[in-house]
Amino acid sequence: MKIHIIGAGPGAADLITLRGYRLIQEADVVLYADSLVNEELMTDVKPSAEVVKTAGMHLEEMVEMMVNRLQEGKKVVRVHTGDPAVYGAIMEQIGLLKNAGVEIEIVPGVSSVFASAAELQAELTIPDLTQTVILTRAEGRTPVPEFEQLKDLAKHHCTISLFLSATLTKKVVKELMDAGWSKETPVAVVYKATWPDQKIVRSTLEHLDEDMKKNGIRKQAMILAGWALDPSIHEKDYRSKLYDKEFTHGYRRGVKS
Numbered sequence: 258m259k260i261h262i263i264g265a266g267p268g269a270a271d272l273i274t275l276r277g278y279r280l281i282q283e284a285d286v287v288l289y290a291d292s293l294v295n296e297e298l299m300t301d302v303k304p305s306a307e308v309v310k311t312a313g314m315h316l317e318e319m320v321e322m323m324v325n326r327l328q329e330g331k332k333v334v335r336v337h338t339g340d341p342a343v344y345g346a347i348m349e350q351i352g353l354l355k356n357a358g359v360e361i362e363i364v365p366g367v368s369s370v371f372a373s374a375a376e377l378q379a380e381l382t383i384p385d386l387t388q389t390v391i392l393t394r395a396e397g398r399t400p401v402p403e404f405e406q407l408k409d410l411a412k413h414h415c416t417i418s419l420f421l422s423a424t425l426t427k428k429v430v431k432e433l434m435d436a437g438w439s440k441e442t443p444v445a446v447v448y449k450a451t452w453p454d455q456k457i458v459r460s461t462l463e464h465l466d467e468d469m470k471k472n473g474i475r476k477q478a479m480i481l482a483g484w485a486l487d488p489s490i491h492e493k494d495y496r497s498k499l500y501d502k503e504f505t506h507g508y509r510r511g512v513k514s
């Protein structure tokens with residue numbers, strides 16, 4: 258018995274992988290998180306397929322359904338938003354499924370962090386400016402481990418990607434400022450990246466909270482903070498070694514200018 262856990266991508270139906278889409282088409286049972294996964298992905302399921310929306314279900318209920326259907330000899334897939342590896346709550350499903358003797362295969366998806374960067378036409382790692390991206394969330398009702406507090410992570414002054422934090426912008430701003438970030442630091446927010454009602458808000462640390470309020474963004478938003486998000490970064494002269502004509506690497510010999 259095997260189940261596929263599939264990353265659906267951030268929203269736009271054509272941002273799922275070919276493999277993920279083929280598995281949905283071949284499945285007898287498709288469970289999907291209907292709050293965030295695009296319903297269009299269900300257009301080409303088999304006419305006999307059972308399509309189950311899981312937003313209103315709890316973990317045990319879902320796993321029981323998956324195991325029952327697998328025991329009936331059906332092909333079952335579980336579709337998650339973005340990439341299942343980040344904030345996908347898959348490990349608790351995997352634990353119960355493995356206990357029931359189910360094999361797991363995961364198909365990656367385009368995470369909202371990368372879809373948002375694409376919509377912003379941003380590079381999150383700019384040579385000589387920052388070479389690190391931290392994927393995290395602000396602490397709200399869900400606790401964040403002591404050593405991962407935003408103010409500590411922010412001491413690296415790299416690019417920070419904040420999931421699940423749209424209602425916590427006051428806290429985000431305070432923690433980044435406590436870490437020494439200037440109030441002019443660029444912050445970009447992408448609401449529902451790649452959906453038809455996508456909204457992009459470019460702000461600074463100082464104005465982030467009021468800009469989020471002004472635009473009515475309280476959920477489904479990716480917050481990207483740091484100087485890599487400077488809207489005029491492409492006019493500045495940050496260059497990688499990769500395409501530097503004087504730099505020799507495995508595929509090209511550098512030339513002296």
Ligand SMILES: C[S@@+](CC[C@H](N)C(=O)[O-])C[C@H]1O[C@@H](n2cnc3c(N)ncnc32)[C@H](O)[C@@H]1O
Pocket residue numbers: 267268293338339340341342343344345367368369370373419420421422447448449450451452476477478479480
């Ligand atoms: C439960 S997490 C799932 C993340 C998902 N696994 C991913 O890789 O994008 C949900 C959070 O992801 C972010 N998110 C998911 N889809 C998004 C989208 N289309 N645009 C912006 N943010 C999104 C938001 O921060 C949202 O609160």
